[in-house]
Amino acid sequence: AQSVAQPEDQVNVAEGNPLTVKCTYSVSGNPYLFWYVQYPNRGLQFLLKYITGDNLVKGSYGFEAEFNKSQTSFHLKKPSALVSDSALYFCAVRDVIFGNEKLTFGTGTRLTIIP
Amino acid sequence: NAGVTQTPKFQVLKTGQSMTLQCAQDMNHNSMYWYRQDPGMGLRLIYYSASEGTTDKGEVPNGYNVSRLNKREFSLRLESAAPSQTSVYFCASSEGAGGPYEQFFGPGTRLTVL
Numbered sequence: 001a002q003s004v005a006q007p008e009d010q011v012n013v014a015e016g017n018p019l020t021v022k023c024t025y026s027v028s029g030n031p032y033l034f035w036y037v038q039y040p041n042r043g044l045q046f047l048l049k050y051i052t053g054d055n056l057v058k059g060s061y062g063f064e065a066e067f068n069k070s071q072t073s074f075h076l077k078k079p080s081a082l083v084s085d086s087a088l089y090f091c092a093v094r095d096v097i098f099g100n101e102k103l104t105f106g107t108g109t110r111l112t113i114i115p
Numbered sequence: 116n117a118g119v120t121q122t123p124k125f126q127v128l129k130t131g132q133s134m135t136l137q138c139a140q141d142m143n144h145n146s147m148y149w150y151r152q153d154p155g156m157g158l159r160l161i162y163y164s165a166s167e168g169t170t171d172k173g174e175v176p177n178g179y180n181v182s183r184l185n186k187r188e189f190s191l192r193l194e195s196a197a198p199s200q201t202s203v204y205f206c207a208s209s210e211g212a213g214g215p216y217e218q219f220f221g222p223g224t225r226l227t228v229l
Contacts, residue, residue: 101212
């Protein structure tokens with residue numbers, strides 16, 4: 001089965017500094033990877049996805065993610081953090097079971113931006 | 116467009132009571148999903164419906180049933196609630212086969228079982 005791991009439960013970054021939220025994956029076949037963000041008391045919102053092609057994927061709110069096949073990683077990045085980026089971030093991988101599409105999520109990383 | 120809507124937003128049940136969580140989407144999506152979110156465990160798939168008329172078990176289906184009422188609506192039923200079902204429940208939808216497509220999530224239902 002496909003899986004993703006988020007090795008850090010919590011990441012703290014000072015406002016204005018670059019941020020990275022880590023994700024590693026384990027798949028058979030081509031990896032299709034996603035990042036979602038969850039603000040307090042809200043549902044998950046899609047940020048970006050990697051399908052194929054360019055290893056640097058750009059998404060919403062100034063976020064981008066770098067796909068690295070040799071390290072089986074898909075880290076989320078932003079050049080300059082904002083306090084409003086504080087939220088819970090989930091990495092996910094697409095899985096196909098008997099032709100049906102599903103997403104398998106990581107356990108989440110809580111990002112706190114310190115003013 | 117409202118996207119994905121869920122009712123109710125909050126619910127408190129006593130052990131053994133039953134209830135149905137409602138979900139609807141207005142994006143003409145084929146696939147719909149029910150997840151539960153628990154601290155430190157991320158989102159776990161309960162049931163999904165790849166298309167109207169079909170439903171399949173996910174990772175944690177025990178204690179739940181679902182109905183895909185039509186293309187728009189997908190409900191989750193707890194027949195006899197247990198404290199272990201205290202969680203936040205999210206419904207999601209996506210275009211379905213031929214992806215990979217992102218999923219769109221509802222605002223969630225916070226359920227407490229006493």
